[in-house]
Amino acid sequence: MIGVVYGTTGELIKLGPVLRGIQERGGRFLNLTTAQQVTQIPGLLGQFELPQPDVYFAHGRGGRDLRRNADIPIWFSSVARSFIRTRSRLKRELESDGKPPLMLVHGDTMTTVLGACMGRLLGVPVAHIESGLRSFDLRHPFPEELNRRLTSKVAGIHYAPGAWAAGNLTSGEVVNTGSNTIADSLGLSLLAVDAGARFPPEPFGLVSLHRFELLKDGPLLRATLELLADAGRRTPLLFVDHPVTVAAIEGFGLTGLFDDRALVRVPRMSFFEFVPLMRRSSFIVTDSGGSQ
Numbered sequence: 001m002i003g004v005v006y007g008t009t010g011e012l013i014k015l016g017p018v019l020r021g022i023q024e025r026g027g028r029f030l031n032l033t034t035a036q037q038v039t040q041i042p043g044l045l046g047q048f049e050l051p052q053p054d055v056y057f058a059h060g061r062g063g064r065d066l067r068r069n070a071d072i073p074i075w076f077s078s079v080a081r082s083f084i085r086t087r088s089r090l091k092r093e094l095e096s097d098g099k100p101p102l103m104l105v106h107g108d109t110m111t112t113v114l115g116a117c118m119g120r121l122l123g124v125p126v127a128h129i130e131s132g133l134r135s136f137d138l139r140h141p142f143p144e145e146l147n148r149r150l151t152s153k154v155a156g157i158h159y160a161p162g163a164w165a166a167g168n169l170t171s172g173e174v175v176n177t178g179s180n181t182i183a184d185s186l187g188l189s190l191l192a193v194d195a196g197a198r199f200p201p202e203p204f205g206l207v208s209l210h211r212f213e214l215l216k217d218g219p220l221l222r223a224t225l226e227l228l229a230d231a232g233r234r235t236p237l238l239f240v241d242h243p244v245t246v247a248a249i250e251g252f253g254l255t256g257l258f259d260d261r262a263l264v265r266v267p268r269m270s271f272f273e274f275v276p277l278m279r280r281s282s283f284i285v286t287d288s289g290g291s292q
Contacts, residue, residue: 002029004104005115007036011106016048017184034111037065057082067247108144116154131158132165189275203282207239211287215248225257232262
């Protein structure tokens, strides 16, 4: 049995085609989530035609997505307690089909490291999808670069998205998958209904910002939004309201930099809504690896 652990929509978007492939080949997986971003997970699973989680180790912070650093200790405590309570059950279920078990994790989030550690504590081999990516600077991006390196230390199977990533891995079994699984997700998204009619006529730009390095720095965030607001007077910009970004904007008192013509705030969308909007936009301003 394969156990798959994820916590964010970004992870699930890239895992979706892999999990569909397992199902289509008659395989089984144990669907496990730490629910860092709890609100969109049920709907996204439905869009990928995947089952709902077998185990929620947590439900974000009180049923909402993690937004601030202060949310992390409470969420982490919930994950740890839930894993301890369910450890014996997870071990039994992973071994229930009589085949060698495997714990599958993805990417470079806090959940990636936690999922790898769960596999180690259960005595189950760990496989890491999107392995081998490196900036070679622990400070940038932080904590993603640290998460990547820690996961590589724990995992025994590394699925690297290309020769460069594969070359950064020096231990365990390295599989060069040739490309990132986001390519498969984009293929599935072509079936989505174009949501562009809800938004201004072209041309427009799209802005998606949510990196910790930016959101923790009030002066830098202000300067960035001021620059975007100025640019939006020439070409309207749609600014996606990620919960963590909204919390930073409100915390630093920057809501006055937005208006309904130049820099327009729009709700965060599901992946299958967001991709058609990206395709209609003239350009994208983002710090999101997934969007890139």
